[in-house]
Amino acid sequence: MGSAGCDGQDVSIDAIRFDGTATRFRSEEERPRDLSADLRRYIDFGEPTSVYETATGRRVRVLPSELSEFQWAGADTLVARDADIEDGDDYMAIDARTGALISIGIPYSDSIAFGKVR
DSSP: EEEEEEEESSSSHHHHHHOOOEEEEGGGGOOOSBBOTSSSSEESSSSSEEEEEETTTOOOEOOOOOTEEEESSSSSSSEEETOTTTTOOOOEETTTTOOEEEEEEEOOOOTOOOOOOO
16 A cells, blocks of 8 residues: 655555556545455445455445444455344354355454464
8 A cells, every 4th residue: 555645635545556556545534444364355334334346446245234343354254243143242254255144153252353373
């Protein structure tokens, strides 16, 4: 990622790829946040919460509105809190490519971290 406009005006963010090409994001407010592990996708927490391609800025997936606290657990997998389950809060996995929801049976905890062990 690169940033231009150090004086605080006309700030822009560019996603620069290994081949030297770049995508301009229009403003500091619209920059990619919550990037996937491989930097190919990011989460936008607007209405509706969605997954976008970093390279193009194109929305590729709208995330379920009943879930919250989205975070990446890998390049293609998101986890989110599902507070609507009858027996208490639980985590769900979401395949960012297909949108498939998978109950992973892990109860909610604010001290849990998801990711790949190396």
